[in-house]
Amino acid sequence: xxxxxxxxxxxxxxxxxxxxxxxxxxxxxxxxxxxxxxxxxxxxxxxxxxxxxxxxxxxxxxxxxxxxxxxxxxxxxxxxxxxxxxxxxxxxxxxxxxxxxxxxxxxxxxxxxxxxxxxxxxxxxxxxxxxxxxxxxxxxxxxxxxxxxxxxxxxxxxxxxxxxxxxxxxxxxxxxxxxxxxxxxxxxxxxxxxxxxxxxxxxxxxxxxxxxxxxxxxxxxxxxxxxxxxxxxxxxxxxxxxxxxxxxxx
Ligand code: PGA
Numbered sequence: 502x503x504x505x506x507x508x509x510x511x512x513x514x515x516x517x518x519x520x521x522x523x524x525x526x527x528x529x530x531x532x533x534x535x536x537x538x539x540x541x542x543x544x545x546x547x548x549x550x551x552x553x554x555x556x557x558x559x560x561x562x563x564x565x566x567x568x569x570x571x572x573x574x575x576x577x578x579x580x581x582x583x584x585x586x587x588x589x590x591x592x593x594x595x596x597x598x599x600x601x602x603x604x605x606x607x608x609x610x611x612x613x614x615x616x617x618x619x620x621x622x623x624x625x626x627x628x629x630x631x632x633x634x635x636x637x638x639x640x641x642x643x644x645x646x647x648x649x650x651x652x653x654x655x656x657x658x659x660x661x662x663x664x665x666x667x668x669x670x671x672x673x674x675x676x677x678x679x680x681x682x683x684x685x686x687x688x689x690x691x692x693x694x695x696x697x698x699x700x701x702x703x704x705x706x707x708x709x710x711x712x713x714x715x716x717x718x719x720x721x722x723x724x725x726x727x728x729x730x731x732x733x734x735x736x737x738x739x740x741x742x743x744x745x746x747x748x749x750x751x
Contacts, residue, residue: 503709505725506665506732507749508540508563508625509739510593510713520547521554526742528558531749537732539749541739542593542625545579552588563591563625566599569612571620581613581620592622593734595652597629597671607651614652614664623663625734626652627713630670630688645688649695661700665709666692667734673714675736679724685712686727693729718747725751 542563568578595610617624668688689710697705713734
């Protein structure tokens with residue numbers, strides 16, 4: 502059985518003090534981890550104090566990015582080794598903002614996925630979908646399949662089981678216009694089929710695939726009711742503790 506994940510992605514928001522206050526406000530109101538796994542991705546500066554504040558609670562703290570080398574002359578980058586040692590065991594990689602604003606390509610994201618796994622981190626790999634809202638199926642299939650083949654290239658069966666994928670149509674991110682559940686399911690299904698072609702049925706049935714893009718307390722239930730949607734990645738509506746709790750406890 503795939504335990505669903507509900508993960509917030511704060512992006513470049515919140516001070517350290519605000520981050521810790523948020524954790525303290527929600528940590529006693531989360532579902533048991535055998536029902537839903539709750540996580541928050543936060544800016545690097547907030548991670549260590551958040552890990553301390555969340556200690557003993559079901560909440561997992563995630564990085565929003567890391568580099569593909571463990572240490573060295575890489576000014577400004579975040580080491581996957583240092584993250585793991587600091588108690589941060591999950592990392593978002595390949596978010597569409599990293600791809601679009603910071604120019605990360607599939608090759609770099611694949612290196613980051615490999616480095617994260619090498620250091621014990623579980624990556625949430627974002628598979629953006631830059632195609633328009635309604636495009637020819639073939640284009641969409643090629644796009645999503647290409648992303649998955651490139652970003653997850655060379656992973657072993659054990660490694661791929663530690664990966665979570667998030668399907669995020671670009672036009673739905675931050676737009677207030679979520680994919681409808683059947684469109685979201687279509688993208689997540691395609692990703693699962695691609696993993697099935699790469700690793701077989703058993704592995705594909707174990708890997709969790711999330712939907713992300715304008716998830717709210719009002720649409721989360723319908724999205725998560727779909728077969729291939731194992732949870733959600735939430736941007737804007739993860740910034741307010743009460744709204745985030747409504748999504749987590751929907
Ligand atoms: P959004 O962001 O919920 O604000 O659309 C989602 C994301 O960027 O992962």
